[in-house]
Amino acid sequence: MSEALLFLAAALRISVPYTLAALGASINERGGVINIALEGMMLHGALAYTLGAFWTGSAWAGVAAAVLAGALTGALHALVTVRFRADQITSGLGINLLAAGLTKFVLKAVFGSSSNSSRVVGLPEWHVPGLSDLPALGPVLSSPLVLLTIALVLAGHWLLFRSVFGLRLRSIGERPAAAATLGLSVPLYRTLGLLISGALAGLAGAWLASEQHSFTDGMTGGRGYIAIAAMIVGKWSPLGAAAACLLFGAAEALQIALQGSAFPNELLQMLPYLVTMLALAGFIGRAVAPAAIGVPYDPEEHA
Amino acid sequence: MSSPARRVPRAARALLVAAGPLASVALALGAGALFILAIGEHPLQIYGLLFRQSLGTGYGLGQSLFKATPLIFTGLAVSLGFRAGLFNIGAEGQLTLGGFAAALVGAGLAGWPAPLLLPLCVLAAALAGGLWGGIPGALKARLGSHEVINTIMLNFIAFALVSWWGHRVFQPATVRTATIGAGAHLARLDALAPALRGSPANLALALGLIAALAVGAFLFRSRRGYELRAVGLAPGAAEYGGISIGANQALALVLSGALAGLGGVNFVNGYKHFFEQGFAGGAGFIGIAVALLGRNHPIGVVAAALFFGVLGYGGLVINARVPKELVEILQALVILIAIVVQQVIDRMLRRLP
Numbered sequence: 001m002s003e004a005l006l007f008l009a010a011a012l013r014i015s016v017p018y019t020l021a022a023l024g025a026s027i028n029e030r031g032g033v034i035n036i037a038l039e040g041m042m043l044h045g046a047l048a049y050t051l052g053a054f055w056t057g058s059a060w061a062g063v064a065a066a067v068l069a070g071a072l073t074g075a076l077h078a079l080v081t082v083r084f085r086a087d088q089i090t091s092g093l094g095i096n097l098l099a100a101g102l103t104k105f106v107l108k109a110v111f112g113s114s115s116n117s118s119r120v121v122g123l124p125e126w127h128v129p130g131l132s133d134l135p136a137l138g139p140v141l142s143s144p145l146v147l148l149t150i151a152l153v154l155a156g157h158w159l160l161f162r163s164v165f166g167l168r169l170r171s172i173g174e175r176p177a178a179a180a181t182l183g184l185s186v187p188l189y190r191t192l193g194l195l196i197s198g199a200l201a202g203l204a205g206a207w208l209a210s211e212q213h214s215f216t217d218g219m220t221g222g223r224g225y226i227a228i229a230a231m232i233v234g235k236w237s238p239l240g241a242a243a244a245c246l247l248f249g250a251a252e253a254l255q256i257a258l259q260g261s262a263f264p265n266e267l268l269q270m271l272p273y274l275v276t277m278l279a280l281a282g283f284i285g286r287a288v289a290p291a292a293i294g295v296p297y298d299p300e301e302h303a
Numbered sequence: 304m305s306s307p308a309r310r311v312p313r314a315a316r317a318l319l320v321a322a323g324p325l326a327s328v329a330l331a332l333g334a335g336a337l338f339i340l341a342i343g344e345h346p347l348q349i350y351g352l353l354f355r356q357s358l359g360t361g362y363g364l365g366q367s368l369f370k371a372t373p374l375i376f377t378g379l380a381v382s383l384g385f386r387a388g389l390f391n392i393g394a395e396g397q398l399t400l401g402g403f404a405a406a407l408v409g410a411g412l413a414g415w416p417a418p419l420l421l422p423l424c425v426l427a428a429a430l431a432g433g434l435w436g437g438i439p440g441a442l443k444a445r446l447g448s449h450e451v452i453n454t455i456m457l458n459f460i461a462f463a464l465v466s467w468w469g470h471r472v473f474q475p476a477t478v479r480t481a482t483i484g485a486g487a488h489l490a491r492l493d494a495l496a497p498a499l500r501g502s503p504a505n506l507a508l509a510l511g512l513i514a515a516l517a518v519g520a521f522l523f524r525s526r527r528g529y530e531l532r533a534v535g536l537a538p539g540a541a542e543y544g545g546i547s548i549g550a551n552q553a554l555a556l557v558l559s560g561a562l563a564g565l566g567g568v569n570f571v572n573g574y575k576h577f578f579e580q581g582f583a584g585g586a587g588f589i590g591i592a593v594a595l596l597g598r599n600h601p602i603g604v605v606a607a608a609l610f611f612g613v614l615g616y617g618g619l620v621i622n623a624r625v626p627k628e629l630v631e632i633l634q635a636l637v638i639l640i641a642i643v644v645q646q647v648i649d650r651m652l653r654r655l656p
Binding site: 034036076080084085086087089090091093094095097098100101102104105108109114222225228229232264266267269270273274276277280281282289 | 338341342390392442446448449451452453455456457459460463464466467470585588591592595626628629630631632634635636638639642643645646647
């Protein structure tokens with residue numbers, strides 16, 4: 001029993017960055033903008049956390065810097081795809097390449113190494129009465145970012161499906177021209193969606209850097225792409241995406257648990273990607289993207 | 304993409320086609336200069352050093368050509384997909400598997416004579432890449448599932464697959480295969496052009512140029528190529544004209560994957576003579592930049608691949624003064640700026656009478 005709980009705790013811990021990034025993507029993609037840039041947003045967030053914590057000595061300053069860096073990266077994606085209406089997939093890939101180069105460049109300039117930073121502080125643990133004393137799950141539920149992630153998923157779900165903002169954003173993702181006819185600004189909502197998504201992915205980066213107490217080159221290791229996968233498997237819904245992230249986190253926890261055994265780890269590594277392809281192909285329910293996703297909104301075309 | 308440009312005369316059109324990419328490169332180099340300044344170096348000196356060393360010496364030129372070779376293949380791969388209206392982000396995985404297959408064949412049949420072994424290696428690379436491109440191709444054609452996501456996922460699956468298979472075929476405590484037989488070697492170019500002495504440029508470059516010619520002939524001189532482009536430009540109209548959308552999409556991704564897979568012979572057969580994990584080093588992704596800058600035309604792709612090859616080697620040259628990651632930043636900036644510039648130009652053209 002306690003072993004199962006320990007496993008759940010490990011899966012929960014691993015799934016935190018996936019969940020934050022996938023949550024953001026669920027929100028912004030509902031507005032009709034594809035976000036392949038999660039990896040880059042996360043990487044920028046991780047570096048910003050490290051720099052913030054390094055220069056101020058405060059983990060929370062690092063978190064603020066990470067959120068800001070992520071949001072700025074979202075703003076760049078918005079500038080290219082919303083303001084200039086350029087291709088969203090290409091922009092996302094370009095941003096990921098930019099982040100890979102830029103973070104190493106800054107790392108070298110600040111820390112004199114292109115592979116890792118100096119050691120920085122991590123986030124403190126909170127003693128939450130009731131939660132922190134739970135068996136096995138206590139430590140993970142004492143982490144402020146884990147608690148924040150759970151709260152954000154619930155808030156994100158409410159925002160997307162119960163708030164006026166969410167209703168408007170979703171209508172823009174389905175029928176931008178119709179939404180514009182009602183007086184909604186398509187560029188404004190899409191940009192806001194990307195800022196939210198960037199901030200959350202930045203926070204995911206902060207978690208990674210805080211856990212590791214440093215920044216290392218390419219430390220996101222494809223997690224942004226796994227978050228996209230989770231968003232698809234979760235059908236562009238925060239709760240669904242969070243469940244998918246927990247599943248992927250469990251697959252990774254299993255890899256760690258099985259390390260050294262005869263079971264080929266690589267097969268478990270493939271799991272998130274295979275599940276996503278199956279979901280896209282319609283074998284696991286149907287994962288249907290918002291109708292207007294990927295299409296730049298050009299008011300002249302609808303004039 | 305070319306429809307708005309059709310209203311202007313031919314010469315002006317060619318200029319317009321090249322104007323976007325050239326302006327994008329200039330703007331990217333300009334933005335890159337800010338990073339050089341931030342480090343406290345002089346942009347013109349650094350760029351001068353970069354281009355002099357990678358173009359001005361025989362060795363540097365050879366290095367640039369070597370770096371450009373896989374980009375020709377991946378650039379062609381991505382552009383062929385674009386022509387059919389498909390975005391192949393899987394070139395990195397296809398390239399990896401192509402190199403892996405070439406090495407397995409080259410090492411497994413090491414004693415075979417060159418006239419048999421070399422073509423078999425090349426074929427294996429193309430088949431492995433083609434197979435890996437065929438999966439999203441078939442899924443797109445049969446189920447309509449999005450090739451972008453599937454090709455991204457298949458990249459990671461390819462990496463995991465190679466690691467898994469590697470337990471059996473990698474040399475103890477390494478991530479490389481055994482050495483391929485001498486019959487599988489592609490000759491170094493410095494055997495023909497002594498000026499390139501010591502550089503790893505090899506006959507894979509010639510193979511890349513042949514591939515570019517073949518892609519050009521296929522796209523613009525063959526019926527299949529016409530059908531493929533028709534599906535890319537106007538799928539509905541193409542289907543009404545009796546062209547199968549699904550079959551052409553699947554074909555495009557198979558060919559695209561095969562082209563990317565072929566790129567693997569540059570490293571495996573032409574340079575190291577074994578497969579090593581991570582050899583692709585992002586060439587699959589830079590292929591997207593190559594296709595964009597080359598405007599999906601084989602001539603443009605070759606030119607853009609050479610440019611990125613020069614940048615790739617140039618980064619190593621300047622590393623003592625400016626972090627070589629400047630080049631990665633430049634590559635990314637070219638991508639982001641090129642898609643914006645193209646939008647602006649297209650919009651300007653649409654406003655022309």
